Amino acid sequence: MTNLNDFQKLIAIANEHGITCHAAPEECLIASLPGEDDFLLAFTWSGAVQGETAEHGLIAISVQDITKEITVAAWQIPTYLFSNVLRQAQMLVTAHKDFMLDKNNT
Known part of the structure; x- marks a missing residue:
């Protein structure tokens, strides 16, 4: 996270x-995956x-399997696609x- 404003913006996007x-x-946000307590x-x-303005920032996302202690997936999306993150996860x-x-x- 480069500054507090970016962190606050990320919190606002998630809450929205x-x-x-x-x-x-680690300067990241952690959330439970709704309906999946182990992730x-x-x-x-x-x-x-x-080539874009700072308003078109990228958010890095990862999904963790807590019980197996592994990363299930990790990807980056522009902020304007964040609305799809729960469905993707x-x-x-x-x-x-x-x-x-x-x-x-097997």
């Missing part, structure tokens, strides 16, 4: 989309889109759970 976050020491979302400010968690189930059944 119904994601209740908590600040972590966490982490958000941090990642920078700016090349839930789809990735579903795919991860299906993969782990198939892996354990």
Whole structure:
């Protein structure tokens, strides 16, 4: 996070989309994935889109499987696409759970 304003903006974006976050020491936000108690979302400010104004910043997102202590997915999106983040995270968690189930059944 480059400054407090960016961090506050990230909190506002998350809150605007119904994601209740908590600040972590690594200057990122941590949130539970709704309906998936064993998974966490982490958000941090990642920078700016090349050739665009600072308003078009990138947010880095990762989904963590707490019980297996692994990262399920990580990606970056521009701020204007943040509204899709919960749906994307839930789809990735579903795919991860299906993969782990198939892996354990073989």
